[in-house]
Amino acid sequence: MATTAGPAQGYSYARPSGLAGGVLDLATSGGTTLAGPQAHPHFFSGVLTRPAPAAAALLGLADVARTRYFQPRPTGFRDPVVTCNGDRLRLESFSACGGVYARLDVLQAGMDGEVRERGTTNVDVNGPLREALARVGGGDPLHFAVGAEELVVTTGDGAVVEKKVPLPDRWLRGFAEVQVITAGFDPRAELAAADAVRFLRALPARxxxxxxxxPAGRTLRLGSRPVPGAVCLPGAERLRTMLPLLRFATGLRAYGPPATAASGPLSSVWELELPGMRYVLALSPETDRGFSGEGAVLDALAGDEVAADADLLGALLAFEPRVxxxxLAERSGLDLARTRAALTQxxxxxxxxxxxxxxxxxxRELPYDPSRVAALNPRLRAARELMGAVRFTAPDVALVPGSDQDRQVRFTGDAARCTCPWWAKYRGDRGPCKHVLAARLVRDGAAVPAGGAR
Known part of the structure; x- marks a missing residue:
């Protein structure tokens, strides 16, 4: 699968992150807090009460961010996104190929200190820091700071530490897709510590x-075919960053959508329970298929009313650990269905x-311009260009121009079918085609873009 990296996003760090004298200090850049944007926010100072698993999990998160699971080749470091939600710290990253989402949740039991701010930022994870984390043992608590007291620390020539980190557009699309996909998952299996260790260590390397x-008794049995109740494990090697954490594991949970004997590849979430924290990996349906190609967000991006509701709810959020x-429905005056749709948006x-x-x-607030998300979806752009030529021949049937002939879109409630080759190939598994999107936009009364007459 050919990929194109997005433009490099420049981060200005006051100084590099480091680990010295038992103090792990993560430098921040360009964050958003309750008080608004800040150049170098300071979120937390205290200790991580379980230093060895915390250090190993941070290394796992960094390893995911620099790994390309499909057609492996060397990649540089990419900086995790960190959110302080008050009672916990969440560190998130994506693999270089966009097919694995990783998150470390340091929960209240795993941290002890002062929360300075709630908000989201990027943190610097560099080579020397990785080497230092690898040497952390299980002795004294690990002193931990996200952000520094000083907002500017200069180098010998008086310049702040700068580094250009290529943060691809596929990361932004992946963050958008993965929450929409996983929000529909249910718990499928839970393994105790010993069973989790045996299961993960027995996974094939490729x-x-x-x-x-x-599910088979207290453990999980691997098979090559789907059955009801099964959890898809696409690319078992993508769970390998969990292996160094097994000596600390207290359990393993798996989440996924309902499976049937006819199911194709599905996404799944694997959560390793650690003392005071959780290490989470979400896997795309195939190793050569990143979350940025799923198309699950397209319906949520399409409607004008949902966008207006999202703006209203966005003003009410305050970096809560649970939304x-x-x-929110009570505070905003929206009904629950509109509130949930706005949360998806x-x-x-x-x-x-x-x-x-x-x-x-x-x-959380990612360090991106939110308006870029819609621009990164070519199907949505194409659908908006088609809106002016959509013709409804019945309340639930529309004709939409195709490359060689009109395509028929037929609605059945919220579901839709199309006669185009895209729908015939994927049957909606990768989101709606451009013809369905265009017809839905017209049906729902969305404004026709400038230059397109209906």
Missing amino acids: TRGPMWAV EPDL LGTSGRVGFDAAEAAFFH
């Missing part, structure tokens, strides 16, 4: 095609994520 993990739809711009362990959204 697989061809997806495997299926089927409660019922409470907020997720498409990276403003909320989803925690499968708690079946809840959480607030």
